[in-house]
Amino acid sequence: MLTVKNVTKKFGNFTALEDINLEFISGVYGLLSPNGAGKTTLMKMLATLIFPTKGEVLYNGTEITALDEKYREILGFLPQDFGYYKSYSPVQYLEYLSALKDIKNPKKRIEELLEAVSLSDVKHKKMKKFSGGMIQRVGIAQALLNDPKILILDEPTAGLDPKERVRFRKLIESLSHDRIVILSTHIVSDIESIAKNVVMFKDHKLLYSKSPDEICAELGAANLEDAFMIVHGEESQ
Amino acid sequence: MNTKVNNIPMPSENEKAHSVELIINNGLPPRKSLISVITKLTENLGVKNIFSGVEDCALVALLLSIIGFFVWAGLFKSNSIQVKCPYFTLFTVTPLFYLAANILAAWKEDMAGVTELLRACKYTAAHLTALRMALFSLVNMLLVIPSAAILSIASDELEFLKLLLVSMSSLFIYSAFTAMILFKSAFKPSIILPVIWFLALGVLMSAIRIKTEEFLMNLSILTFALCMIISAVIYIILLDIFVKKGGKEYAYS
Numbered sequence: 001m002l003t004v005k006n007v008t009k010k011f012g013n014f015t016a017l018e019d020i021n022l023e024f025i026s027g028v029y030g031l032l033s034p035n036g037a038g039k040t041t042l043m044k045m046l047a048t049l050i051f052p053t054k055g056e057v058l059y060n061g062t063e064i065t066a067l068d069e070k071y072r073e074i075l076g077f078l079p080q081d082f083g084y085y086k087s088y089s090p091v092q093y094l095e096y097l098s099a100l101k102d103i104k105n106p107k108k109r110i111e112e113l114l115e116a117v118s119l120s121d122v123k124h125k126k127m128k129k130f131s132g133g134m135i136q137r138v139g140i141a142q143a144l145l146n147d148p149k150i151l152i153l154d155e156p157t158a159g160l161d162p163k164e165r166v167r168f169r170k171l172i173e174s175l176s177h178d179r180i181v182i183l184s185t186h187i188v189s190d191i192e193s194i195a196k197n198v199v200m201f202k203d204h205k206l207l208y209s210k211s212p213d214e215i216c217a218e219l220g221a222a223n224l225e226d227a228f229m230i231v232h233g234e235e236s237q
Numbered sequence: 238m239n240t241k242v243n244n245i246p247m248p249s250e251n252e253k254a255h256s257v258e259l260i261i262n263n264g265l266p267p268r269k270s271l272i273s274v275i276t277k278l279t280e281n282l283g284v285k286n287i288f289s290g291v292e293d294c295a296l297v298a299l300l301l302s303i304i305g306f307f308v309w310a311g312l313f314k315s316n317s318i319q320v321k322c323p324y325f326t327l328f329t330v331t332p333l334f335y336l337a338a339n340i341l342a343a344w345k346e347d348m349a350g351v352t353e354l355l356r357a358c359k360y361t362a363a364h365l366t367a368l369r370m371a372l373f374s375l376v377n378m379l380l381v382i383p384s385a386a387i388l389s390i391a392s393d394e395l396e397f398l399k400l401l402l403v404s405m406s407s408l409f410i411y412s413a414f415t416a417m418i419l420f421k422s423a424f425k426p427s428i429i430l431p432v433i434w435f436l437a438l439g440v441l442m443s444a445i446r447i448k449t450e451e452f453l454m455n456l457s458i459l460t461f462a463l464c465m466i467i468s469a470v471i472y473i474i475l476l477d478i479f480v481k482k483g484g485k486e487y488a489y490s
Contacts, residue, residue, distance in 0.1 A: 047357045061257070069359050077357040083350025085290040096289045099281040100358040100365070142354070 001025050002046070002150060002180055007055035009041050016041040020055070020206050022199065024150075028176045030191030030198045031184035032224075034232050037201040039184040040080055043154045046182065047077045059150075073102070076148030080155050082139035086128035090119055090138045093127065094145060101146045113141040116171060118164070132159035140168065144175070151175065153183040157190050169194055188225040198224065200231060207231065271477040274364045275371060281360070287368060290349060294341035299376070302334040306384055310391075322442070322450035323388065323395060324403050329438040331404040332411035335370075335377040336431045339415065342369060367476045370415065374472075377408050402461035403453065409468035416475035 004022040008015065017038040031039045044050045045057055048064055048071065057064050064071045084093055091110060098106035114123050117137035127135060136159045143151060153172075157165050172181055173194045185191060191198060191212075198215055200208040208215050212224045221227035248256070279287065288295055309330060346352050346362075355362035381404040389397035411434060418430055441449050 044353075049353060049356055072357060072359045072361070075357060077354070079353040079357075081350050081353075083346075083352070083354055085349055085351070088290070096282075096286055097354075097358065099278075099283075099286055100355065100360045102277075102281060102359045146359075 001060060003058040003061075004042070004046075005056050005058060007042075007045065007052040007057065009038075009045065009050070010053045015204055017201070018205050022206065022209055024180045024182060026177065026179055027196035028172060028181045028183065028191065028194045030195035031182065031201075032186065032188065032191060032198050032228060033184075033201045034186055038204050039201070040154055043152050043182065043184055046150070047075060047079075047152050048072065073146065074149040076143035076146060076151040078139045078143040078153045078156055080158075082135060084127050084135060084138065087126055089124045089126055090114060090141070091123045093138065094142055097142050098145055103146055106145065109145060109147075110141075113144055116144075117141045118167070133161055133164060136160055137164070140171075149179050151179060151181045151183075153181070155185055156183055157185060157187060165190065188223075188228055192224045200228075202231060271367060271371075271473065271480045274360070274480050275368050278360055278364060278368050287365070287372065288342075290351070291342040291345050291369075294345050295338050295373070295376075297341055298334050298338035298373075299380075301337050302377075302380055305330060305333050306380075310387070323392070324400070324453040325438075325442065325450045327384075327388070327400060328403050328407040328453065329435070329442065331381060331407040332377065332434070334380055335373050335408060335412060336415070336434075338373045338376075339370060340428060340431065364480055366419070367480045370412070370476065374408065374412050378405065381405060381408065396458075399458055399461065402458060402465055406461050406464040406468060409465055409472050413468050413472040413475060416472055416479065419475075419479055 002024040004020050004024075007017060007020045009017045020042065031042065033039055041050070045052055046064075051065065059067060059071055088096070091114070094110045094113070095106060098110065103109065111120070111123075114120050117140055119134065119137055119141070122130070122134070127138065130138070136156065140153070140156055143153060157168060160168060169190065172183070175181060176194070176196075183191065195212060197209055198212050199206070200215070208218075210218070212227075215221070215227050216223060219227045219230050221230055282289070285292075309326065343366075346355075352362050355365060381401065385397055385400035385404055388400055389395050411430075414430055414434075
């Protein structure tokens with residue numbers, strides 16, 4: 001279980017997140033908020049890239065930074081801006097990242113993942129010729145390399161076409177039974193059908209961490225998109 | 238019912254918390270040392286992959302160093318001002334490969350935007366940076382040996398061993414400062430240090446170069462040997478701390 005306990009994150013005088021309490025067990029968690037609400041800040045904290053100013057993040061009761069590489073061993077992370085070397089092919093890049101993730105004999109795993117994200121045909125092509133969507137799919141594949149117990153995906157569907165988004169949703173749903181999948185998005189349809197819980201922030205505070213149905217019922221909304229508009233309508237416009 | 242069995246004294250909440258803490262502490266992984274990270278990463282990545290994405294940076298740095306050496310050798314041969322202070326000039330320019338390679342590699346990783354991703358891997362950007370820094374030092378050391386040999390052959394007044402020790406001292410002093418700066422700037426070798434290095438030594442060079450050269454010439458080989466050893470030890474300790482602190486160093490509040 002991944003626990004966010006009384007977490008506040010400040011950047012100078014700016015409070016990005018205030019007194020957040022969350023618990024993640026296996027399943028898909030969708031972080032749904034407008035840009036600038038603190039989704040990426042939370043994800044970076046869960047990926048040990050930044051630390052809370054106050055509070056702590058625990059995995060099975062232990063601070064994630066104390067777990068150090070043991071935590072990163074079970075972590076898959078796709079940053080919002082996925083970086084890559086343009087002169088590398090997906091296979092070369094995934095082999096490089098496999099070594100940094102300490103994965104033994106990764107070739108078969110890389111083949112499977114490139115198949116899963118429909119990049120098998122271009123696996124030896126240099127990534128400088130790839131579209132944004134193809135790069136994003138390489139990013140998704142690398143996040144899954146170590147078969148992570150905790151998968152953190154920051155706006156994973158950015159740049160994907162509708163067909164790929166459907167394919168991505170199915171992939172995530174199939175993975176979510178025995179692991180924690182946390183994905184951030186501001187596209188409601190990305191998570192509506194697959195998220196066990198939807199996490200919403202407002203004014204940098206936690207507003208909801210409930211199932212889509214519960215949120216809709218509480219707000220009297222017909223669907224999650226309506227609920228989102230009720231909460232963030234003015235901000236989103 | 239046997240009441241004695243039901244009256245078994247149970248641990249208090251404090252005792253339970255203490256036991257849990259003890260189990261967790263014993264179960265936590267020990268921090269990896271520099272040597273173990275270097276060995277494991279070199280084994281996993283292979284020498285080629287250690288420089289993945291930044292191989293061109295290492296080559297540019299190497300080219301810069303070779304050109305720099307020939308320019309200096311030309312000045313030396315033409316009996317220009319540098320001939321009056323060869324030790325000082327050597328001390329100033331020795332870390333050229335090391336600083337260029339580190340800064341170019343950090344710049345390229347920044348441009349490619351891979352640092353966040355690498356920081357979330359088991360072997361992180363900090364581990365990789367430390368390994369690359371160690372290897373860049375090694376390459377710089379290998380470049381210093383023929384340079385010192387050529388200079389000592391070119392001039393009877395210059396001692397090979399002293400040239401070598403002056404160069405090594407300079408390299409390790411610079412490297413130790415670089416490692417020190419890593420703690421302040423998360424994991425990026427900073428551009429500030431080379432600017433300060435060349436500015437300070439350049440000012441010394443233009444203002445009191447002869448005095449500085451005399452000072453360096455008068456120092457014994459033993460002094461340089463000690464200087465080299467001390468700075469090398471500080472450098473290794475700093476890199477080791479950097480590797481052991483792991484994730485803690487990346488997060489900046």
